[in-house]
Amino acid sequence: MELNLEIKDSLDKYTKLRKEKLSYFKNKGFPNKREEEWKFTDLEKILKDNFGELNNKKSVNKNPNVFNLDFKHNSIILINGQLDSYDFKIENFQDKNYSPVNKLELDHLLNFIDVSKENSMQNLNTALHEGGFRLHVNSGYKFKYPIIIFNYFSGTLKNKMINNSEIIKMSKNSDATLIEFLIDSSTGSFFKNTFKYINIEDGASLNYFFVNKNKSKNFFYDYSKIKLSSNSDLKKYIFSSGIKFNKTESNIELNGLNSSSKIYSGLFLNKDNHQEIKTNILHQKPSCQSHQDIKNVLTTGSKGVFQGKVYVDQIAQKTNAYQLSKGLLLDEDCEFSTKPELEIYADDVKCSHGSTSGNIDNNALYYLKARGIKEKEAIKMIVKGFLESVLKDIKSEDIKEILENHLDTHINYEIRSN
Amino acid sequence: MSTKVIDTNKEYKYGFTTDIESFKAPKGLNEATIKFISKEKKEPKWLLDWRLKAYKRLKSLKEPDWQKPKYPKIDYQDLYYFSAPKSVKDKPKSLDEVDPKLIETYKKLGIPLDEQKRLSGVAVDAVFDSVSVATTFKGELTKKGIIFCSISEAIQKHPDLVRKYLGSVIPLTDHYFATLNSAVFTDGSFVYIPPNVRCPMELSTYFRINASQTGQFERTLIIADKGSYVSYLEGCTAPMRDENQLHAANVELIALDDAEIKYSTVQNWYPGDEQGKGGIYNFVTKRGACRGRNSKISWTQVETGSAITWKYPSCILQGDNSVGEFYSIAITNNYQKADTGTKMIHLGKNTKSKIISKGISAGKADNTYRGLVDINKKAINSRNYTQCDSLLMGNKCGAHTVPYIKNKNSSSTIEHEATTSKINEEQLFYCNQRGLNQEEAVSLIVNGFCKEVLQQLPMEFAVEAQKLVSISLEGSVG
Numbered sequence: 001m002e003l004n005l006e007i008k009d010s011l012d013k014y015t016k017l018r019k020e021k022l023s024y025f026k027n028k029g030f031p032n033k034r035e036e037e038w039k040f041t042d043l044e045k046i047l048k049d050n051f052g053e054l055n056n057k058k059s060v061n062k063n064p065n066v067f068n069l070d071f072k073h074n075s076i077i078l079i080n081g082q083l084d085s086y087d088f089k090i091e092n093f094q095d096k097n098y099s100p101v102n103k104l105e106l107d108h109l110l111n112f113i114d115v116s117k118e119n120s121m122q123n124l125n126t127a128l129h130e131g132g133f134r135l136h137v138n139s140g141y142k143f144k145y146p147i148i149i150f151n152y153f154s155g156t157l158k159n160k161m162i163n164n165s166e167i168i169k170m171s172k173n174s175d176a177t178l179i180e181f182l183i184d185s186s187t188g189s190f191f192k193n194t195f196k197y198i199n200i201e202d203g204a205s206l207n208y209f210f211v212n213k214n215k216s217k218n219f220f221y222d223y224s225k226i227k228l229s230s231n232s233d234l235k236k237y238i239f240s241s242g243i244k245f246n247k248t249e250s251n252i253e254l255n256g257l258n259s260s261s262k263i264y265s266g267l268f269l270n271k272d273n274h275q276e277i278k279t280n281i282l283h284q285k286p287s288c289q290s291h292q293d294i295k296n297v298l299t300t301g302s303k304g305v306f307q308g309k310v311y312v313d314q315i316a317q318k319t320n321a322y323q324l325s326k327g328l329l330l331d332e333d334c335e336f337s338t339k340p341e342l343e344i345y346a347d348d349v350k351c352s353h354g355s356t357s358g359n360i361d362n363n364a365l366y367y368l369k370a371r372g373i374k375e376k377e378a379i380k381m382i383v384k385g386f387l388e389s390v391l392k393d394i395k396s397e398d399i400k401e402i403l404e405n406h407l408d409t410h411i412n413y414e415i416r417s418n
Numbered sequence: 419m420s421t422k423v424i425d426t427n428k429e430y431k432y433g434f435t436t437d438i439e440s441f442k443a444p445k446g447l448n449e450a451t452i453k454f455i456s457k458e459k460k461e462p463k464w465l466l467d468w469r470l471k472a473y474k475r476l477k478s479l480k481e482p483d484w485q486k487p488k489y490p491k492i493d494y495q496d497l498y499y500f501s502a503p504k505s506v507k508d509k510p511k512s513l514d515e516v517d518p519k520l521i522e523t524y525k526k527l528g529i530p531l532d533e534q535k536r537l538s539g540v541a542v543d544a545v546f547d548s549v550s551v552a553t554t555f556k557g558e559l560t561k562k563g564i565i566f567c568s569i570s571e572a573i574q575k576h577p578d579l580v581r582k583y584l585g586s587v588i589p590l591t592d593h594y595f596a597t598l599n600s601a602v603f604t605d606g607s608f609v610y611i612p613p614n615v616r617c618p619m620e621l622s623t624y625f626r627i628n629a630s631q632t633g634q635f636e637r638t639l640i641i642a643d644k645g646s647y648v649s650y651l652e653g654c655t656a657p658m659r660d661e662n663q664l665h666a667a668n669v670e671l672i673a674l675d676d677a678e679i680k681y682s683t684v685q686n687w688y689p690g691d692e693q694g695k696g697g698i699y700n701f702v703t704k705r706g707a708c709r710g711r712n713s714k715i716s717w718t719q720v721e722t723g724s725a726i727t728w729k730y731p732s733c734i735l736q737g738d739n740s741v742g743e744f745y746s747i748a749i750t751n752n753y754q755k756a757d758t759g760t761k762m763i764h765l766g767k768n769t770k771s772k773i774i775s776k777g778i779s780a781g782k783a784d785n786t787y788r789g790l791v792d793i794n795k796k797a798i799n800s801r802n803y804t805q806c807d808s809l810l811m812g813n814k815c816g817a818h819t820v821p822y823i824k825n826k827n828s829s830s831t832i833e834h835e836a837t838t839s840k841i842n843e844e845q846l847f848y849c850n851q852r853g854l855n856q857e858e859a860v861s862l863i864v865n866g867f868c869k870e871v872l873q874q875l876p877m878e879f880a881v882e883a884q885k886l887v888s889i890s891l892e893g894s895v896g
Binding site: 036039298314317327329330331332333334335336337338339340341342343344345346347348349350351352353354355356357358359 | 818837
């Protein structure tokens, strides 16, 4: 695979840093399976097998077909990874000058850059950073309507590498729901490498949803570092069925008392799909909670990976950490690999994990068939029940509907065509 | 829970050494040492070549560093690789000719070497440092065609069997410590059970590290031919020593069609003192191959000793319908570190595996379960069940679980669960109420926690193991 990565001297004042980071990246290359973090997902090989070349040439943004939602919402529009526009009129802020969204430049990111030379993906992201957005929620402000991030990809993005980022600050006692919609109508394959930094201050609460609208034959790596302070709360939902390659990595630091983090995911993977969810939950203060519920349904040739780690510091007594990963393997040739890891240094804790994988329970199938339901329908029902179990905590009916439709589309399409 | 410390001065019960003049090879790891060992043991040329091949390979390998417990660098050139009690050179014809001091050591260890002990039904192949001194119960076993002897003897008397199976489960090229063992192994046990024979007694070996600065490199090879059954016990105690001692054994098990091997270990090497000084490094490679259809290999281990325990008794389930089992209790106290678990590699159809692991950490110790369950594409209708529970005592210790789970076919099922918690206070209170003191209560609860594994041990071991569980945790109740 040829890498045509270039940093123009005239780009910005960080050329020197960018070039340095690029050289670190070039030294080490893309991560491969010899690295523990990438054990089940050999990115180097996957990219090599799918790309003859990768470059960072500027893409020509073509206006995408706009996708409408039938409920009230705020919006942030990204085209090919860059901030295009945003609209918060519906919120009707009291302070007319308040604008929660900013365009993101590299200097905003510098606080978050890892000094080590080891993290290839971060080096790459810094070196070739093209923008993104910054969301700042004022303290005490509770958003009335969800914020939809329309993440459009359009035009020709052949062999393109997109490096962008997001910074979200939830100030004290604020509250917001974000839904990231991936809408890919581009031609040619691209690889996107995104870094997200989310800071949730005392008493704040954030719900973050990721859903993709349609199928995508592209390659996504999404890294989030999320810090939570006292009494804060995070819920993250990942619904990326239909994407050819996706690795979502969440590093969550529970840095304040009574903070809580929940991650849910329901994926339906088929054919050459390869998706990984990786979590690293650090319990650094007492009385925090974490919950992870990951469900994968796999059909022909797909591969699902879950690597989840819970770390409990010596002082983090009264921790409650739970993790569940389940894989339903419907066909031959699919693969489900998990590594549910616990690293615990405090004794007064309740930590557990469970992981199962296998085919549909024959008794359940028999039960439904005995009641006159055709086999295909019965399988659909079971699969639907299996995946939708992760939606039960969602309060908003609108959002629930979006996710249910998303799952239904994949289930109906795949099980019909089998 | 109160943090009262009870009797922290519990010392290592088996800390004694015997003064016997040891006959040693020169220090250092090199071709000359390997040739010396081979010559001393009158080995055939093929074995020497095999050892040298391993040594050649070793030179290209790096010591692994991915494991959790880190240890100070070992100077392999500063170790003795061969040491035999000198008095053995003249080959004792009977027990009377054996050095009385050796006999005394065995007595302290409770090895049933003499006639009275025969009634207990345990045949013993005792390894004192590196050379097998005496083997009992030969007659009874010979009648059934069972071969149970030291591996050195087997190399002389049954070269075909050894040559066929040695290194067939743990290849020469495996990993650093396994390869090191292949190059310099000195002695160990050899067991062959002929077809359709059920071994009438539990076979047992007591290992004991004695001479100072002697790395022990045992090699055990157990072959259960078609339709046979054997239960093998391995138990270790080691004398009090200050410097760290390396123990890198290789154990290979082979089960052919319809055969079953049950391998039980109670490991109580010297764990180092309360400050974490000294203690044995126990870097062992144990692997069993279920070659035949319907074969079964079952590992049971109680790991309470060693400064660092690092071992993963594994099963390669090649034969259709074969079964692999792993039952483990790992107890770490003070500064002990254990990184242990298993690998279950499912290759044959309808293969089943079961993993029950109980980890208990106290003091400043670290306990890690690390395991792999890999169900291959062709291993249809396979099944695995894994349960690993950890118990933490005090807030200075750690308990970790690192399972790797791979399912590559849709007709197989894997279930895995793990929990970590401390001793339930209500249970403690209940016991206290009924007049048990804190220590007795903890011992009772921990024994209950480990029950599923203790039940798997043969009678002879179960009693000892239960005591060990209690002894290991003395002084850690908080």
